[in-house]
Amino acid sequence: MTEPNDRTELLNALPLRDDLRDKSPYGAPQLDVAVTLNTNENTHPVPADVQQAIVEEVSRAARGLNRYPDREFTQLRQELAQYLGHGLSAENLWAANGSNEILQQLMQAFGGPGRAVLSFVPTYSMYPILAAGTNTEFIAGQRATDFTLTPESAADQVREHRPSIVILCSPNNPTGTALDDDVVEAVYQAGEESNTIVVVDEAYAEFARNPAATALRLLPGRPRLVVTRTMSKAFALAGARIGYFAAAPEVSDAVRLVRLPYHLSAVTQATALAALRHRETLMADVEDIKMQRDRIVDELKRMGLEPAHSDSNFVFFGGDFDSGDMWRHLLERGVLIRDVGIPSHLRVTSGTEQETTAFLDAVEAFLDRKTDTEHPTETV
Incomplete structure (x- = not known):
């Protein structure tokens, strides 16, 4: 099988347009995890x-x-x-x-x-x-x-x-x-x-x-x-x-x-x-998604984070955390969200009630771990 580096060399050997050289194709991670909340999909299956x-x-x-x-x-x-x-x-x-x-x-x-x-x-x-x-x-x-x-x-x-x-x-x-x-x-x-x-x-x-x-x-x-x-x-x-x-x-x-x-x-x-x-049936799920979105905003605020005022099916949030560290911690717990490349900010899709709970629990666990690391308990 051709290695990726070899493929790049082969690609560059083609008469590719100069303005497309060294570009990367669009692609969000597609990983096999329990809770996938990184691409703003409707997480409710088609009724x-x-x-x-x-x-x-x-x-x-x-x-x-x-x-x-x-x-x-x-x-x-x-x-x-x-x-x-x-x-x-x-x-x-x-x-x-x-x-x-x-x-x-x-x-x-x-x-x-x-x-x-x-x-x-x-x-x-x-x-x-x-x-x-x-x-x-x-x-x-x-x-x-x-x-x-x-x-x-x-x-x-x-x-x-x-x-x-x-x-x-x-x-x-x-x-x-x-x-x-x-x-x-x-x-x-x-x-x-x-x-x-x-x-x-x-x-x-x-x-x-x-x-x-x-x-x-x-x-x-x-x-x-x-x-x-x-x-x-x-x-x-x-x-x-x-x-x-x-x-x-x-x-x-x-x-x-x-x-x-x-x-x-x-x-x-x-x-x-x-x-x-059948849009009336589908719009019922939209209302549930909006409810979970608002729940995410409220809970992240309670945790001391800074979620944006969202009119979409996802929440963009920031705070005093390393976005890469939080992203990896959530992934280890089976929750995939989106690192959008903005320091100390991440984006999460509003999922089902169970998926939202899994995300919020994982965030709280990360913040608790971060607090314990920064303020270790002193022993006598």
Whole structure:
């Protein structure tokens, strides 16, 4: 078997694009542990009735798999529009294989050589990778030291860099914090002169404390605004890969120029439709996840840590601890969370009640051990 170092040499011997050399692919650890809370998945399995509905819908689709699927996935766009509301129609909707492909298509259409995408770090780590893959310059915008973003700061940076695309992640990953409308509005207005596409990535929108506070409300009259969503999180379909966006119809026309033929399979369309038609059942799990998220925030505060105000299905927290040490301690206890590379900060997905308990117990044990190490009991 070829060793990794040998593989690197073989890779470098290929005519790889220079800007991709020495890059690392995206990847979160996939370890066989009892409690996996590192990738913001919906930790609740798909309910049995929804599973059955998916099986039946996919079975119907299987009868025609010898033919290409509906290239325009018309029925799915219609039902996504009904789900979102806000006066949207099928003409405003577009879908792809996960919101990552949605973002990639947007960068293919509006980015590329000589163009740039701006986002405000720390944020979703796939943005610069997608930018590199589409030969689009990635500009790392700045946040305040507490990771917040003001309308004034965001707008100033847009006017300074004049990017072709701005991505606002709300709720933001990894911090879990949502943006107010005034940030989106300020960025949109600041991008007027540079004709900037403004993308609001709402992958975790269904978990927000106020789900009605969505950038979907801002779409009318803003043809350069795009709101992206996913069915991986609230709909528990991470394994199905379904993402979509809402925007002016001409934005869909733009991505049609770069999409692959028949890119959304009949099986994917059937799965998405079945889930949408059983969304009330799936949203019940969302409420449970939000309850466990709030429990994590409350308990971490009790332990003296500093969790962020979360509108997502995960909690970003900091404190007086070594993030690597805590991450390893939790892993030894069978709990996998995410080290996001920010000193003294970690991120944990909101799990089931049992998973959340396992995480909280492991954190408390780490803090107790840390206290014992720093203040050993004196013996006479």
